[in-house]
Amino acid sequence: MSGIAFLAALLLWLSSPFPPGWFVLLLPAGWLLVTAGVGWFGYMWPKYQFRWTSYVLDAEGIEIRSGVIWRTITNVPRSRVQHIDVSQGPLERSYGLGRLIIFTAGTHHSRVELPGLDHAVAFALRHHLLPRGADDAV
Amino acid sequence: MPSERGLHPLSFVFHLGGQLRQLVVPGLVLLVGAGSAGYQWQVWVLILLAPSALLALLRCLSVRYRLDAAEIVISSGFIFRNERHIPYARIQNVDAVQNVAHRLFGVVDVRMETGGGDEPEAALRVLPRAALDDIRERVFAGRATSAAAIDGAVAAPQPAEAARTLLRLRARDLLLAGFIDSRGWIIVSAAIGLLWEAGLFDPALDAIAGEDVDGRGFIRQAFRALAGGGMPSLDRIALAIGGFVLLLIVIRVLSMIWSLVRLYGFHLERRGQDLRAEFGFLTRVMMTIPIGRVQTLTIREGPLHRWFGCAMVRVDSAGSDATGERGAAKRESLAPLVARGALPELLHEVLPEVDLTTIDWQPIDPRGFRRAIKISLVFYALLTVPFVVMLKWWTPGLLALLWAWAWLDVTMTIRHLGWALADRAVLFKSGWVVREVSVARFSKLQAVTMTESPFDRRYRMAAVDVDTAGAGDLHHRLGVPYLARETAERLREQLTRQAASTSFRW
Numbered sequence: 001m002s003g004i005a006f007l008a009a010l011l012l013w014l015s016s017p018f019p020p021g022w023f024v025l026l027l028p029a030g031w032l033l034v035t036a037g038v039g040w041f042g043y044m045w046p047k048y049q050f051r052w053t054s055y056v057l058d059a060e061g062i063e064i065r066s067g068v069i070w071r072t073i074t075n076v077p078r079s080r081v082q083h084i085d086v087s088q089g090p091l092e093r094s095y096g097l098g099r100l101i102i103f104t105a106g107t108h109h110s111r112v113e114l115p116g117l118d119h120a121v122a123f124a125l126r127h128h129l130l131p132r133g134a135d136d137a138v
Numbered sequence: 139m140p141s142e143r144g145l146h147p148l149s150f151v152f153h154l155g156g157q158l159r160q161l162v163v164p165g166l167v168l169l170v171g172a173g174s175a176g177y178q179w180q181v182w183v184l185i186l187l188a189p190s191a192l193l194a195l196l197r198c199l200s201v202r203y204r205l206d207a208a209e210i211v212i213s214s215g216f217i218f219r220n221e222r223h224i225p226y227a228r229i230q231n232v233d234a235v236q237n238v239a240h241r242l243f244g245v246v247d248v249r250m251e252t253g254g255g256d257e258p259e260a261a262l263r264v265l266p267r268a269a270l271d272d273i274r275e276r277v278f279a280g281r282a283t284s285a286a287a288i289d290g291a292v293a294a295p296q297p298a299e300a301a302r303t304l305l306r307l308r309a310r311d312l313l314l315a316g317f318i319d320s321r322g323w324i325i326v327s328a329a330i331g332l333l334w335e336a337g338l339f340d341p342a343l344d345a346i347a348g349e350d351v352d353g354r355g356f357i358r359q360a361f362r363a364l365a366g367g368g369m370p371s372l373d374r375i376a377l378a379i380g381g382f383v384l385l386l387i388v389i390r391v392l393s394m395i396w397s398l399v400r401l402y403g404f405h406l407e408r409r410g411q412d413l414r415a416e417f418g419f420l421t422r423v424m425m426t427i428p429i430g431r432v433q434t435l436t437i438r439e440g441p442l443h444r445w446f447g448c449a450m451v452r453v454d455s456a457g458s459d460a461t462g463e464r465g466a467a468k469r470e471s472l473a474p475l476v477a478r479g480a481l482p483e484l485l486h487e488v489l490p491e492v493d494l495t496t497i498d499w500q501p502i503d504p505r506g507f508r509r510a511i512k513i514s515l516v517f518y519a520l521l522t523v524p525f526v527v528m529l530k531w532w533t534p535g536l537l538a539l540l541w542a543w544a545w546l547d548v549t550m551t552i553r554h555l556g557w558a559l560a561d562r563a564v565l566f567k568s569g570w571v572v573r574e575v576s577v578a579r580f581s582k583l584q585a586v587t588m589t590e591s592p593f594d595r596r597y598r599m600a601a602v603d604v605d606t607a608g609a610g611d612l613h614h615r616l617g618v619p620y621l622a623r624e625t626a627e628r629l630r631e632q633l634t635r636q637a638a639s640t641s642f643r644w
Contacts, residue, residue: 060638071595075586075630077638105456105642106584106605 055114055125062102062129064114074112080104081129086122098122102129142202146245149264153198155239157191203262205276210250212260224260226277228252230431230455234270236422246270246424250277274426278412300410304487305473305480307404307417315475316397317390318442319450331382401474408487413453413472427472429488431455433582433608434616435472437481437494439573447478453488456607491562492577499556499567505597506620507552514544557602557618557629562640564604564633566618574614580633581640582606588630590623600626604633 048068056063061077085101092098098119102112117125196216204211210229213221234246244267250260265273307315402419408429416424438450451473476484485494518540526533550570558565564583567575585605594600603617621629 060635063634067589069592071590073588073630075634075637076584077634079638079641080584104584104605105607107607108603109585109587109605112585 050116053114053116057125057128062114062125064112074109076102076104076109076112078129080106084126084129086119086126088119092119100125142204143269145198145201145262146243146264146266146269148243148245149201150195150198152239152245152247152264153195154191157194198263201262205273210260210273210277212262222260224250224252229277231428232274232277232426234424236418236424238420240264241422248273270424274412278410301407301414302409303405303407304413304484305404305406305476307401307475309398309402311475312398312401312404313394314446314448315401315450316394318440318446318448318475319393319397331385397474404474406473413488415472427453427455432488433606434576434578434613435485435489436574436576436614437485438614441571448475449478449481450474451476451481451484452613454606454608454613489563489577489579491579492560492565494575497558497560497565499558499565500625502552502555502557502618502620503599503622503625505599505622506555507548509593509597509599509620510548510552511545514548515541518544552620555618555620559632562636564636566614566616568615568618576614576616578604578606578616579640580636581642583633583637584642586630586633586637587617588626594623598623602626602629602633 045068049066052068052071053064053066055065059078061075061080064074064076066072066074082103082105084103086098087101088098096119098117099113099115100117100122102114104110104112114122114125197214200216201212201214203213208227209223209225211221211223213219230251233249233251235249236246240246245264246267246269248260248262248265248270250262250273252259399419400421401417404415404417406413406415408414411429413427413429413432414425416422432453433456434454436452436454438452443449450471453472472488473484482494485492519537522533522537522540525536529536547570551568554568554570554573556567558567560577562581563577563579565575565577567573583604584607587603587605588600589603590600600621600623601617601619602621603615606616
């Protein structure tokens, strides 16, 4: 059945100029499909990201897990923290969120980000991570 | 007594030279554009450039520096005055460059780098030679008092006078280094050769020289012969091969000459806690790297290195440019060529805690082979697809050949991947044609990462990488792929713990 339909479609396609007139009718459907796909992705992706992002804070430093498909665990010892930003975009501000950005002296991971924190929690993390005293003097 | 000092009186001449060089391009544009109608704006550009050149001159005349007990103070500018204080303890390395003109007048171009930023933090353009020695002594002495022992790497600070030669390269060694090091050239020339053979240059060549040019497209002709009979004539083959060999020889000789000129009189010595290297025939480079500031050390052995029983050693300091562009030329190698026998001794000076002969290398997971070979086989299969047109029924033969190579390549690559934990450092090795071993002290690790790709997850495997200051993209990877997940987890935890228990001293 589907084979006949396919053959018919093929014949129709071969015998008509490209793009055929009825092709225009497909455009809204295609547009809807793409929009729905992007929308679904845009809606679901942060959810997956949220599920796969976590952190552990201990006396030695911070451990950040992130990535949905490529999963990465990054450890930054406290003594390697150069400085820390807590930043907020307008959307984040309206929800009382903030992101922690840790800067190290490294090259590939000179900037380690942890987004989606409660703003107060981000500050607390920063307070905990920043080196105290002069143990890092050169 | 700290006293203010200016640059060398001739400094402005060199600045003027630099400015003039900047004017050369606009000047050329002007000359070229002079014939056409709209060249007047270019004159205006030149006139506008003149005051900026003048300002630069004034600025260079205004530069003053002072060597205090613990810091160097550099002030500059007439209108906008700027004073920069750099503590000796923060200085990563002191480099000095002398080109021919500099040497004629006995002056040097001094650069000091601290950890941050893209540019040297202090560039004293053109000082008298004696001032450089003075700066180096002061910087060194200041550091010895302010930071008692750097990183536990070296016990007690030695007096600055105790200089010991670690490596001296004679002309013969330099020629050998140049001979060995022309690997990049070979790749370039081979690529050009391949393109040539593939006939990409044909349209141009046909336009210039007509249809049939000797000595071109040998492999293509060989393929044609295989595909449809009609061997290319013997002298054509000879000409093509001869030309290629000649090209290789010329490149090697050029590389040897370049190495001789660039590294002439290479001399590496240890003075107290500093490594000092000096080299160059026309442009003389003097670099100073404190041993405690060595972030990573890489030993590199190509096939020719092994043939001649030697190796290349490179160190990365945090001051060197991460992108590997600016500083690469001069800080690339601690030892461009060192005999295998002298290697342990040299390493002992730089990294006393690591003894390469007793390293307990850990292999990667055996399943790594299965994963790598799959990728390799598919890759080579795809590679042969375009050849079907040319080779027809010979294609499976080519595929078999490539797959045999893939098998060898992957087997050897996997065998030579490894990691090891030493007393106070972590080591990674990779490569079977060009073998590289990198050492990073725990105290220099900035971050530890463990990555799982979707394929890794399927096999319960992971990769572990460490990050250091001054690790460039083109440098040897400080990490190891294809570890069993449990091993990777353990390694990550161990490295993190070790890094956290040491405090980072740049």
